[in-house]
Amino acid sequence: MHFIEWYPRGYGVAFKIKEKLFETQSKYQRIEIYETEGFGKLLVLEGTVQLVEQGEESYHEPLVHPALLAHPNPRRVLIIGGGDGGTLREVLKHKTVEKAVMVEIDEMVVETSKIYLGIDRGAFEDPRAEVIIGDGMEYVKNTKEKLDVIIVDSTDPVGPAKQLFSEEFYRTAYNVLNDDGILITQAGSVYLFTNELLDAHKAMNSVFDKVYYFSFPVIGYASPWSFLVGVKGNIDFTKIDLKRAEGLELIYYDPERHETLFQMPKYVRDLL
Ligand code: AG3
Structure with missing residues (x-):
């Protein structure tokens, strides 16, 4: 089979x-x-x-750590999607994080993951974690909290996740970020979802002060997989705090080789 x-x-x-x-x-x-x-x-x-299960870190590590290490002091983090808990687990490895809110639209994904996967490895029980079942777009529209980092761990840009790749979403997210803030989103297969990637890049570019692109070989997806980073304020995403990377116990993302994230096929660089 x-x-x-x-x-x-x-x-x-x-x-x-x-x-x-x-x-x-x-x-x-x-x-x-x-x-x-x-x-x-x-x-x-x-x-x-x-x-x-054996390889999920190759997605969750690059989704979480580059952004949290590039931000000078990430204390409040919002995860949109991520119902399996892998992203939450990686976020909570950071000692600076005081609160991590995960807004997942589909309660069944959380429940199924708890029963069959357990990849949160206790993260759902962490006192710094809050799990909300709801619509991520609505959450950013209505929250009164200011955030340091927003991580979009969504499905592909069709169905319920489509709105999370829109200019309207990015604008709302930008407004709830602190003066220095980062939004990172998974942005699909470099080779096979190039148009979706370009659309998301364009939408982010019209909202954020600076937009970065990187890709990573993810086990289980049509790799390389792309990630888009929107910066509000003065953060240089090409630089990270290596001191805070110590003790994170990483398998795939190598903070000491952060600069290797940014290589890309020539045609992608020409298009972005
Ligand atoms: N989030 C989904 C990434 C997109 C996968 N797309 C695909 N295979 N066509 C991953 C959830 C893990 N927390």
Whole structure:
């Protein structure tokens, strides 16, 4: 048995499967959990791979640590999406973080992840963590809190996640950031979602003071995977605080080689 995620142009990412552990239709999407032959459990939402247990850090580390180490003092962090808890887990590794709010639209993703994955490794129980089931767009529109870092750990820009790639969302997010703030979002496959990436980049460019692009090879996705960073204020995202990186226990993102994040295919650099 195997599971295949089909990307555009007939490009597929496949896993050999031992068994299907769970399947349900939530209010928002089809949720599936598989036991793979070689990568532990696999979480699939609406037919798209969200993570494999053995390798998920290759997504969660670059999504979280570059932004938290580039920010001078990240104390309040908002995660939009991220129902499996992997992003929350990485955020809470930072001692500067006093509060991390995770706003996930689909309660079933949180519950299913708790039962079958446990990749939060206790993060949901951390006193600094708050989990809200709700719409991320509505949350940023209504919150009175000022934030240092916003992390968008969403599904692809279709369905409920589409609005999280819009100029309206970026503008609202910009307004809830402190004078120095960072928003980072996953932005799809470099080669296969190039148009979506360019659209998001354009929308961010019209809102943020500075926008950075980087990519990372993520296990389980059509890699390299792209990430977009919007900066409010004076933060230089090409520089990080190496001192604070000590003790983070990383596997994939290498703070001492932060500059290697920024390499990209020539055609992407020409388009951005
Ligand atoms: N967030 C989903 C990233 C997008 C994956 N897209 C795809 N496979 N087509 C990951 C959730 C992990 N916290």
